[in-house]
Amino acid sequence: MVNEQRVGQGGTGPGVISPDGSPIELYLQAEARGEDQLINAAIAPRSSILELGCGTGRITRPLVALGHQVLAVDESADMVAQITETETLCSTIEDLRLDRRFDLVLMMSYLINVPDDEARQRLLDTCAWHVKPDGLVLLQQHDRQSFAQPVVREREHRRLEVSDVEQLPGDRQAATMTHTVGDQSWSQRILVQNLSEAQLVGALRASGLELMDYLTPDRGWIRARPA
Ligand SMILES: C[S@@+](CC[C@H](N)C(=O)[O-])C[C@H]1O[C@@H](n2cnc3c(N)ncnc32)[C@H](O)[C@@H]1O
Known part of the structure; x- marks a missing residue:
């Protein structure tokens, strides 16, 4: 189930994924x-x-x-x-x-x-x-700032890619965050309202x-x- 009102709007990757x-x-x-x-x-x-x-x-x-x-x-x-x-x-x-x-x-x-x-x-x-x-x-x-533009950050054996960044009306932002640890990868689409x-x-x-x-x-x- 994906609840449309959650900050996280759905994710993919190995193992169990929570509703957000x-x-x-x-x-x-x-x-x-x-x-x-x-x-x-x-x-x-x-x-x-x-x-x-x-x-x-x-x-x-x-x-x-x-x-x-x-x-x-x-x-x-x-x-x-x-x-x-x-x-x-x-x-x-x-x-x-x-x-x-x-x-x-x-x-x-x-x-x-x-x-x-x-x-x-x-x-x-x-x-x-x-x-x-x-x-x-x-x-x-x-x-x-963290969704201002696409970016890749690497730390030790972890990699975070912020991609498909969108600046939306009403001071909203969306981005896909892809975390890679070793040979496993998880992607999560995030939609936020800045306040x-x-x-x-x-x-x-x-x-x-x-x-x-x-x-x-x-x-x-x-x-x-x-x-
Ligand atoms: C991004 S994770 C972060 C977990 C933890 N706060 C941390 O920093 O490691 C967000 C968590 O919030 C939970 N969550 C999101 N919206 C929720 C809601 N409306 N009610 C209860 N749990 C919620 C999700 O199931 C998920 O486990």
Whole structure:
């Protein structure tokens, strides 16, 4: 199934592919690239964390190892099945309404850039529902520069090709990302809605959240709290 409102719009390659097109085998081989340390520096020790769209636990595992209590949520049962180190739940983010609140609600991987305003609002409503009154919401947003033009990046034995780049009306971008590791290759078509700060503030406010600041100079990491 491909849900038209997902950031990922379908993927191909070996192994199981999640509904948004994310390849499980690729994510299983991937490691954190400093995101865990960035998140850890923004929260108190032993925080309770609701991680939305956790995938195979690439960031979950390091956060648990750092002493945090993580509930990892993903709509793909195959993804969450890979996580044995902490509590997990298979659910769409939009439909999640737990009777629990968390010090941190984490929604990374550009899910906020879903190209549908209503879908984005539902994601943010879930973030707002689950954050404690004095808690934080951390969101990771897409960097338009990464889809500015076709590019190939190589690091150790991994290769990432960004191709078929399209600049679309309404500040949307689309590109095909092809990851190659050894002799295995996965392609995923990605469609994103870039957000101006005014759009971001408006979307947060509509869910009862307010923008605090950005964790990184490129504004890729957004810190918000209950308004
Ligand atoms: C690109 S992967 C990234 C996984 C993880 N955040 C990471 O950085 O390694 C995105 C994940 O979000 C999940 N996902 C996307 N949209 C979702 C939704 N609306 N509800 C629940 N899970 C979703 C996908 O199944 C996938 O596992």
